[in-house]
Amino acid sequence: MSKSSAIIDIQSLTKKYKETIALNNLNLQVERGEIFGFLGHNGAGKTTTVNILTTLLAPTSGRAFICGFNVEKEGLEIRKRIGYLPENVKFYENLTAGENLEFFAKLSGIEKPEEKIKSVLNFLDFQKFENKKISQFSKGMRQRIGIAQAIIHDPEVLFLDEPTSGLDPMGVRNLREIILKLNKEKNITIFMNTHLLSEVAKTCTTIGVLGHGELIYKDTLKQTMERFKDENSLETIYFNLDTK
C-alpha cells in the first residue's frame, strides 16, 4: 500500500523497450477528484504511462500505486477501481451497444447488468442507441459507448487516452461535458492523455507535461495561468515548456 494520500502515486517509474527509454524516473502524484491533463509530444511516454497504470504493461523499475494498490503486485484490485478508454477503440461491431456493455459489465463482476446499463446510458443521454449495432455508430457515438463501458462498474479513477482524437468540434464539446459531469456528479478522478490544449484549458484542474519520458512540469491549471501570465495562451506555455 502507498503511504501517499494521492489516488495516483508514481514513484521513480522507468520503462525501457530494449534500447529505448520510454519513461525515465517519472515521479507524479494525482489527488482524488482532480481532472489531470497529461500533455506531451508524440512518443513522450504518455500512453506507456497509462498502460503501466492500467496494469497492461509492467515497468522496468520504480513503483506506481492506484488507490493505494501496487500496479505490479495488486493488478486485480486496481482493475476493480479503474476505468479505461484507450485511443481508437472500435468495440465489437457485430454486437449492439447494449450487448457490448453487457459483456464488459459481466467481466467487471456485475451479475445483473441490465439495470446498470440503463442507468449508465441514461447518465450519458444515450438510451435510445442501446439496441443499435456499433458498426452503425459515428466516432463520437463510439466514444460515448467507450465512456459507458469504462464507468459501468463505478470506478474511482478513469483513464482516457487521447479521447478527443478524431472527433468533430461538436463531439469534442459533448465529450468535455461528459468528463466534467463524471467528475462533478460521480466524483471520478480523471487522468487524460491529450494533445488538445484548448480542451485542457476548459476541462482539467491540473496539468503535467511529459518530455522524452520525464515530467518537465506539473501544477494546477490556475497556478499555471498565473505563473505564466505574460503568455497569452496555454499553447504558448506548453511549447515553451516542451522545448526546454
Next chain:
Amino acid sequence: MQKIITIAKKEATDSLGDKLFLVLLIFLLMLVVISIVVASMDFQNKVVEYNQSVKILESLGGGADSIYAPQFFPLKMLRSVVDYLEILGAVIGIILGYLSISKEKGKNTLQLLLSRPVKRWEIGLGKILGNSFVIWLVLGIAMFFIYGIMGFLGGAQLTGMEIMKLILVFIFSYLYIMFFFGLTSILAIKFKLLFNALLISFVVWLVIVLIIPQIGDTMDPDNQIPGGFFKAMNIAKSQEKQIMGNFKNYEFVRNATEESSITKHYERLSFALLGVKDEYNGKTIFAILNDKWWDGLWVFLFFLAPLFTELLIFEKNNLLINKE
C-alpha cells in the same frame, strides 16, 4: 467462473459468425460426405467383383472357396475423413486461433479486456473454451453426417464398439485441431504484424501436416510399392525385421522425422482405431490403445504445450505489442 463463461460464449458466437470459418466448415463437411460416398462405392465395386468372380468360378464347375469375400469394416471407410481432418481441420484450427487474437488486437479491444478485473489466464482460458466448443460443434456435425450417411443411407449400422472407436478418433481430432489453434494464437499475440503470424502458422502447417509425413513415407522402404514392398516380395515379418535391422540408423532418422509431427501421431492412432491397417480390425479399444499409447501421449502433449504457453503469455503483463 462466470467471467470465463462470458468470454467463452462471446468467443464462440464470434467464431460461428465468421464467414471464413463457415466456408471452411461447409467445405470440410462436403469432403466428409464425398469421402464416405466414394469409399462405399469402392466397397460396392469390390462386392460386385467378388460376386462376378464367384459366378465365373461356379460356371467353370469350381467352388468359391479359393477367393475371399470382401470383409466389410465400416470404420475403414473413414480413412479419407481423417486425411481431410489432418489438412482442413488444422486450417480451421489456424483460422480460429488467428481470429481469436487478431480481432481483439485490430479493434484495440484487447486493452479493454485486459483492463477489466479479470485474471489474465481467465481471458486466455475463456478463449480456449469458446473455441473448443466451436471445434466440438464442427466435429459433432461431421460425426452426425458420418453416422447419418453410413447408417441411414448406407444401411451400415455401427456396433457399440465401433461408435466408441469413432468417438475416440474425434477426441484425438479435437486435440489435434486445438494444437494448431494454440500455436496460431501464440504467434498472433507475439507478432506485431498479424499477417506474419498467419504466414508463419501456415508454414508450420505445411511442414507438420504435409512435408514431414511425406518425408517419412518416402523414406519408408515398405512404401516403395503400392500394397507394401515386403508383402509384394513375399517376405515374412520375421525376415522383414531381420532386413530392417541392417538399416538401424536410417530407420532412426526416418522415425525421428515422423515423431516430430503431431499429424503423424494423430494419423497412426486414428488409422489404428478405424482399422485402416487390417491388423487392427476386430481388436478392442484397450488393445489398440495399448499398442498406440505412445502416439496418444504425443498428441496429448502437442495439444497441451501451446495452450499452456498461451495461458502463460496471457498471465504475463507485457502482452501489448503496440507500444508508444
